[in-house]
Amino acid sequence: MSISSPGMDADVFEQFIEQLQRYVRERLLPAEQTIIETDAIPADILAEMRDMGLFGLTIPGEYGGAGMSVSQYVRTIHTLSYAMPAFRSIISINLGMFASALKNGGTDAQKAEWLPRIAAGDIAAFGLTEPGSGSDSAGLQTTAVQTDNGWILNGTKRYITNSPFAKVGLIMARTSKENLPKNAHVSAFIVPLDTPGVTIGKSDKKMGQSGSHIADIVMDDVRVGGEALLGGELDKGFAFAMMSLDNGRMSVGAAATAYARRALDSAVRYATERKAFGEPIANFQLIQQMLAQSEIDIYAAECMMEDVTRRADAGENVLRKAAAFKVFASEMCGRVVDACVQVYGGAGYLAEYDAERFFRDARIYRIYEGTTQILQLQIAKHMLREFAAAN
Numbered sequence: 212m213s214i215s216s217p218g219m220d221a222d223v224f225e226q227f228i229e230q231l232q233r234y235v236r237e238r239l240l241p242a243e244q245t246i247i248e249t250d251a252i253p254a255d256i257l258a259e260m261r262d263m264g265l266f267g268l269t270i271p272g273e274y275g276g277a278g279m280s281v282s283q284y285v286r287t288i289h290t291l292s293y294a295m296p297a298f299r300s301i302i303s304i305n306l307g308m309f310a311s312a313l314k315n316g317g318t319d320a321q322k323a324e325w326l327p328r329i330a331a332g333d334i335a336a337f338g339l340t341e342p343g344s345g346s347d348s349a350g351l352q353t354t355a356v357q358t359d360n361g362w363i364l365n366g367t368k369r370y371i372t373n374s375p376f377a378k379v380g381l382i383m384a385r386t387s388k389e390n391l392p393k394n395a396h397v398s399a400f401i402v403p404l405d406t407p408g409v410t411i412g413k414s415d416k417k418m419g420q421s422g423s424h425i426a427d428i429v430m431d432d433v434r435v436g437g438e439a440l441l442g443g444e445l446d447k448g449f450a451f452a453m454m455s456l457d458n459g460r461m462s463v464g465a466a467a468t469a470y471a472r473r474a475l476d477s478a479v480r481y482a483t484e485r486k487a488f489g490e491p492i493a494n495f496q497l498i499q500q501m502l503a504q505s506e507i508d509i510y511a512a513e514c515m516m517e518d519v520t521r522r523a524d525a526g527e528n529v530l531r532k533a534a535a536f537k538v539f540a541s542e543m544c545g546r547v548v549d550a551c552v553q554v555y556g557g558a559g560y561l562a563e564y565d566a567e568r569f570f571r572d573a574r575i576y577r578i579y580e581g582t583t584q585i586l587q588l589q590i591a592k593h594m595l596r597e598f599a600a601a602n
């Protein structure tokens with residue numbers, strides 16, 4: 212759940228989306244090949260993205276952002292995500308995880324210090340996963356020990372998106388080693404990544420998503436002041452950080468929905484161009500079945516996206532529905548990119564064609580921000596708890 216904002220003026224927002232659609236078509240899609248070759252988003256594109264306000268979408272106006280509502284934010288992510296995933300990656304952790312946790316649970320001083328910097332384009336990382344804990348996030352082992360004037364952090368965070376170029380990380384750490392229930396005594400800390408004792412590992416080689424980077428954040432006696440504790444109270448910030456995962460899941464769902472559309476558009480174009488048995492393969496009903504089923508799947512995800520974001524803006528707790536949308540959209544995207552490869556035939560297996568890249572890029576959507584299995588378990592847990600309470 213996140214605390215909803217009234218959002219941008221509706222007409223201004225629609226103009227922004229039209230401008231973004233044009234930008235995606237005319238500027239981002241043509242830049243993709245360079246990003247594949249260099250594994251980096253060119254500096255001029257990053258500067259343009261900053262100028263368009265993409266780094267401050269959900270940050271309130273008084274901190275220099277656009278103050279978008281959840282539905283406006285998720286539609287923006289959906290529009291942007293027709294292009295390769297690196298463009299979403301570079302802004303979504305800053306907003307969906309870091310800024311969201313600060314907006315909802317930060318002190319006034321924390322918001323005043325960090326939100327304007329994020330809105331202006333500083334990059335933030337979200338450090339929850341560790342070598343020994345991913346799905347079992349509450350099993351984390353990073354420690355924060357209180358001193359007279361702050362905290363000392365020790366531990367390793369793994370697979371942290373944007374950490375090679377992030378200025379700051381929101382780091383989840385255990386503040387007591389006592390034998391307590393696993394998720395007790397976990398707090399969130401705002402840690403500038405140039406603090407002595409922080410080392411960023413080598414960028415990991417991945418299956419897909421060129422231009423987006425993950426690495427370890429290693430903390431060895433990292434000293435931060437008392438003001439680093441999110442919300443200023445023990446055990447408070449972690450809950451707010453976990454609430455941010457709803458935003459993260461809606462963002463992944465939107466990205467998967469948009470990328471499925473991209474793959475389907477590509478498959479439709481190829482099917483009309485490629486000939487077999489003397490005619491375009493689009494004439495064959497078994498090809499049409501794959502195209503039609505993909506269209507049906509994408510439409511269902513688009514409806515879920517509209518519904519869950521509207522509910523979030525109305526203040527409803529969308530934990531279960533955001534998880535459902537993320538699971539459906541990411542699994543659906545997996546089916547659509549697979550169908551796209553099939554429509555391309557042998558060409559779909561070659562790196563020369565987009566279908567192969569779509570297939571690799573989409574795979575992570577079913578894993579990060581909660582795997583399909585973990586989210587299914589979470590949905591079932593809430594259903595069964597509700598049933599028990601009512602009977």
Ligand SMILES: Cc1cc2nc3c(=O)[nH]c(=O)nc-3n(C[C@H](O)[C@H](O)[C@H](O)COP(=O)(O)OP(=O)(O)OC[C@H]3O[C@@H](n4cnc5c(N)ncnc54)[C@H](O)[C@@H]3O)c2cc1C
Nearest residue numbers: 337338339340344345346370371372579580581582584585
């Ligand atoms: C590209 C990328 C970017 C990432 N970015 C970030 C980031 O910015 N910040 C961050 O903190 N983390 C990040 N992660 C980590 C990501 O969130 C985790 O990889 C993910 O949550 C899964 O954790 P795991 O890898 O430890 O898998 P595991 O927890 O080891 O799971 C392995 C398998 O077991 C299944 N499983 C586990 N427990 C159960 C259970 N109880 N019942 C049934 N099945 C189960 C899982 O579904 C999965 O299929 C990123 C990962 C990648 C690859």
